[in-house]
Amino acid sequence: MAEGKRDIVEVLKAIDRRIIFLLIALAVILPLAFHLVFSVHSSPIVEAIFDKVESLPPGSKVLISFDYGPSTVPENQPMAEAVARHVLHKDLKLYMMAVWATGPPQTEVLIRNVIQTDFQDKVYGVDWINLGYKAGNQGLINAILLDLKGMYTTDINGTGIGEFEMMRDVDNLTDMSLIICIGSGFPGVREWVQFAGDPGDIPVAGGVTAVEAPLLYPYYPRQLLGLMGGLQGAAEYEAALVSKYPQFEASSEQAIQLMGPQTVAHLVIIAFVVVGNIAFFAERRRERRRKA
Amino acid sequence: MAQTLELWIAALLTFMIFSFLYKDNPFYKFAEHLFVGVSAAYWMVIGIWSTLMPNLVARLWPSSVSGFINMPEDAQPEYHFIIPAIFGILMLTRLVERISWLSRWAMAFVIGFAAGTNFTRYLQSDFVGQIYNSMYPIIVKADGGFALGATISSIVLIVGVICALIYFFFSKEHTGAFGAASRLGIWFLMVTFGAAFGYTVMARISLLTGRIQFLGSWLASIF
Amino acid sequence: MRVQIPLIITFIVGIALIVAIFVPHDPFHRMNEEFSVYFDLIAVFAFILGGGNLLKIHGNRISRRSRDWKYSIVTVVGFLTMLIVGAFKIGGPPGLTGDVTAEGSWFKFMYDSVFVSCQATMFSLLAFFVASASYRAFRAKTKEATLLLIAAFIILIGRTPLGHYMTGWLPQQLEFLHIPNLSNWILSIPNMAGQRAIMIGIALGIISTSLKLILGIERSYLGGEGK
């Protein structure tokens, strides 16, 4: 009996890392292969953004800034798309821009995936506009807080800004009812809070990679309305959106889909942590007994 | 054709690198050595075309590169860019043993640049900024009375900041009350590290998901 | 001269950059930006030293037939091919005047097929290592390690539906113990306190080191006196 027990402890103690690697690989491959989906529940910090968009009267202006690049697309893109879908569905005006040079290609992806598929009736320049990227990092944010038209004299295609109906009553950022920065570094959510949200008293919400999110919690909820952290944050927004508007179920579940492998892998890691501790305590108890 | 080739090369290299998880092997060695060579050259080429040409050659002698890179027609030479050119050449004196000490002049510029920019950057955003962020009421009022939960939170926060700062004190012995505070500080740091680690696990998994999806698309292209 | 002049250069450059944030007047206000460009340029010149060193090491391995010398050929060939294709913009439609990373160029082809796939795969190894590190490190060996474990564990569970189900039954009064709420609290309070103290400490370390560099107190980067 004691013999058998020791064996298990010994096995657990000397577990080969390659077994862990194999299980992690399976934890990711199997859910992907079998399209395993878990139900996602949104947390208050994400719901805050959803509720804010939900509460805005039609015609309110919402700015989304694309401050990320291809390397964080898996985490950032679903957030941007879910929010844009929500904004357009609520008949809010959607303004898109970028503080990162790598942002506009992602904006294009969003236009293809969201606007051209689900909102073909929305008119460019009336319901949504793509302002594009301008250099200057936080300096740009600072400048458009005071004078947006001074910085953006044209849209991304070079058409004069005066030609667009939805730009007529926009002079600076304070005309926006909500700013959402989807970002993955500097400049990003922090800069939007520091250079637009705080000085202009404009609600700012953010969507960031999981690595960055812990560094942004300090701003919530005083300076930051809400925060989507990593794929989970994106999935939570999608879940909130789909539960209220089931018609988006087909188009708006990319993050929820990707959460399958994440959840399983997470559970595997949790199991390993538990097993590791059981082995550790079992060994310690045995050692104590031996001493006694 | 080129796309299929690209897909196959990428897929094979992906497998070669993953094989390292089992153990070091010739496939990994191959991928590793190829990656090192190609990536070193990649950054050099980017350095030439996005830094050296537009920021040095084009500034000193605009007409020489007007065909190669985008620049305004009427660009005027900016002669102060001779300074980095001189420093750059001084850097190369390392190749000649006898005068290699001249490269220290270039190094001195680099160090001065590092010290000057970092001094102000960290002073502003991390020192002054973080003190500013901590100056909030400890007892939080809510309508009528005071918010118990929020008050406890802000007390924990301020105690945590102070104790963790005490842990970083170098010139005072960590004994007595000071030592107790320092120990509490290290506990806060441990919670911080655990929380940040736990939160990040997910992002790391999503990287693997992306890679597996790529291999899936490669498999799909075969069948 | 071999030590004094570098110290003077460091001093002047460092002080000028600090002055620049208080003095918006020319020539100071443009210094920060211009000097970063200067730095980038010096780094590009230094590439010659780095690239030369890479070639030398692998060249030596090949000529001496040392261990794994055959793989060194792969490095040298990869390096030279990429360098020549990129520096002279050989192959593909854009030609010498186009963008070096233009779609369809050979450079872009090698970038996409070799560079991007190797980079993304190396990066994704983290998924495995994060698991093996969790298994090994998160054990309640000491008080400190226990705290690390508990915090990580709550956050880990809080990020999965498991956390939602485990404590979803809690009554209203105990809602703060609900794992998703608890993990939010850990992130926004104790985590934040630790982060803040770390950041203040780091700022002081960097300020002090910068100061020592500017004043020439710290000069190990210069190597020896004289020679």
Add this chain to the structure above:
Amino acid sequence: MAPPDRDCRHFSKPALLLSLVLFLSPVLLLCTGNLPEAGAQETTLTIPAIVHPELATPTNVEAFDSPSDQGGSITITWEESTDDVPGTTLVKGYVILRSESPTGDFEEISSVPPHAEEYLDTSVRNNTDYYYKVGVVGAEQTFLSQTVGPAVAKQQWFNSRKVNLLFIALILTFAIILYVFQAKAGKKLYIRRISGIEAVDEAVGRATEMGKPILFIPGIQDMDNVQTVAGLTILASVGKLTAQYETKLEVPVSRSLVMSTGRETLKQAYLSVGRPDLYSDDMVHYVTDEQFGYVAAVDGIMVREKPATCFYMGAFFAESLILAETGNSVGAIQIAGTAMPTQLPFFVAACDYTLIGEELFAASAYLSGDEKMIGSLKGQDVGKAIAMFFILVGAVLATAASLSGNEALTGASDWLRNLFTLNF
């Protein structure tokens, strides 16, 4: 981004006077028996002719060089039209007109919403005269203020919004230099034990006993990062030990400048303990600038050469855990030190010893053995004491202010916060 405090000041006297005049103007009109406004309004009620009321123009218009900046900007301030009343729609907004001569053509440069009282014109050239008018926009017509000017944009020699920062910078600088000089004068300073530093000796010794090499990674950032400099200072100390013990040391780097500096540093370290014969330039070698290419190569070195000790000292990103886990799998003792907050958790979890944030800089000072460097550590402690003091006082003041609502306390609390406000 707090507005320049001159806003608050120049409202005081002229503003008071002006509002008095404006307030009294209907009375004055009454006295002169001239009541066209009142009559006109009544007519509009009876006859459906659209007569738009004349709007009061913005008053107290001022144009001046924006303070504390690098030029290229003029600030225009005014007081809103008395017709610009919240809840009404009489006033649609304000327009700003500009000209380079007082009598020339005024061109509209921008418009701002109702209740705005300031505009920053950033489209001006330095050292040129500009004249401005501010107009209040009604439903049909715009009513212009008087011309003000000339205003000239200039570069300032001092950014007065950063006085607080200068003050704090000087205090910290003074504290650090003070203790550096004290230490130089021979005063012995106590430094607490830092386990990561004490482990360095043991780790080098272990590698020597095992006859295995030591791997030193000075981060993956270039020389413009102070952490890299700190890492190289620690390399010098490690180099002295490996020279004495005749242990093999390998330093792969990912930046050419770090390679050059690393060689100078290490060569001097070997020279200083009298073993220049053991040094060779190949100890410090360049791999690639690419983060993950570098990691791939270092991982390869680790599994092939099986170092007994790995040092990670400098700035790290995502590669931290890949390196530390591979190092662990080959059984190396690992000592890490970094000031990247995002990577500390991984080093803490995967390495035997970790220098946390500021400890990295402390280690570089301590290991150098130079009293002046050690003295600066005490200066840093003064910085922390200052931080703790102001955090506590700031929080207590803010609490007292919010609980009591006392004006003096609120003022004091705001003043203290302003001391630590960043103005850009």
